[in-house]
Amino acid sequence: MQLLRTLLGRLVTTLITLLGVAVIVFVVIRVVPGNPIAMMLPPGAGEADIARLNALYGFDRSIPEQFFIWLGGVVQGDFGTSITARQPVTGMVLGRLPATLELSVMALVMACIIGGFLAIWGTRRRETKTEAAIDIANGMALSVPDFLWGLLLILGFGVLWPVFHISGRVTPSLDLPFVTNFYLFESLIRLRFDLWADIVSHMFLPALALAIPLSAIIGQLLKQSLKETMHLDYVTLARTRGYGETHVILREALRNAVLPTLTLVGVQFTFLIGGTVIIERLFSYEGLGNMAIEAVINRDLPLIQGIVILFALIFTGVNLVVDLLYAVLNPRLRHG
Known part of the structure; x- marks a missing residue:
């Protein structure tokens, strides 16, 4: 019984820790200066191309909206698509x-x-x-x-x-x-x-x-x-x-x-x-x-x-x- 209580307590702590890490990492890497979309665009790309890619990767939404959309995918095992490799x-x-x-x-x-x-x-x-x-x-x-x-x-x-x-x-x-x-x-x-x-x-x-x-x-x-x-x-x-x-x-x-x-x-x-x-x-x-x-x-x-x-x-x-x-x-x- 003591071992079971220890296990349940540690599982709860683990879930809270993972949620905290997810929030911190998601927010920090988005407030750091720099636009990852700009690295994907070829020379001469227009505003329409930028808007299309921002919408594709969800960067046109607010940070809380982006986080909950991403978190919903993570719960289902989907961490999104790599910007550079274009792979899951x-x-x-x-x-x-x-x-x-x-x-x-x-x-x-x-x-x-x-x-x-x-x-x-x-x-x-x-x-x-x-x-x-x-x-x-x-x-x-x-x-x-x-x-x-x-x-x-x-x-x-x-x-x-x-x-x-x-x-x-x-x-x-x-x-x-x-x-x-x-x-x-x-x-x-x-x-x-x-x-x-x-x-x-x-x-x-x-x-x-x-x-x-x-x-x-x-x-x-x-x-x-x-x-x-x-x-x-x-x-x-x-x-x-x-x-x-x-x-x-x-x-x-x-x-x-x-x-x-x-x-x-x-x-x-x-x-x-x-x-x-x-x-x-x-x-x-x-x-x-x-x-x-x-x-x-x-x-x-x-x-x-x-x-x-x-x-x-x-x-x-x-x-x-x-x-x-x-x-x-x-x-x-x-x-x-």
Whole structure:
């Protein structure tokens, strides 16, 4: 019952958040100077052409009227038509979403592996020079933004030592028998390991650039939680039974220390998806972030609105799932 009330409360909060985001984005991008219709018109277009396009995209109405017309379409899954591509926004956004999700998930997995390893190693070697070195490395990883890590990775592993691809999502010359846009997962299902290796080679550097700062955050928080947990009674009891330090960390301390990190990972994953905008542009990766930059440059208002609402939906959805997982895994909240 407690879990159900939590779920209903979070759903209501999510709907209010999405509505607020929709209102803010819709109003802000319309009061910014600039006319997107002017970018579509050929030289010598007359007033009649301008009026026709304004009526076609609803720009001849007041902002409240435009908003409610657009909101009615959104409820039915229609985000309008792109001004530059002249295609439905829904199809364009959903077509690029799998690429961004695969990149974000790969970056998250890499961050958890790197950060978790550093946290466990630092806890195992606490109060030594090894822990100090790990703390320095985490500080350096956090001090450098992800796009600068991307530039360094391009220089190191794309130019000086060309091991990985530094642009695109997959080599176009390969046979691409994909039904969905989830190339990475579909290539595994089809047992096309040649395609999978090529896709990973394209994704590795941008995913690593996103993962490095996040792995430092995960490593610092998890290491601190582990160090606090190592002084609790049940951990001391495990030591008296003769278990080694590594066994105590992995089997006794980790499962309780990981709860605060779980919440952090969920929150940071939403920021990770937003951070793909610059990284995708830097690596010419065909994802949602790259499309968002093009939409802003071209002042494609329907496409901008669709992308922002989708990002907001992902953010609120991930936070909702994390809250529920935390409630399920934490017995004090589950039985409270």
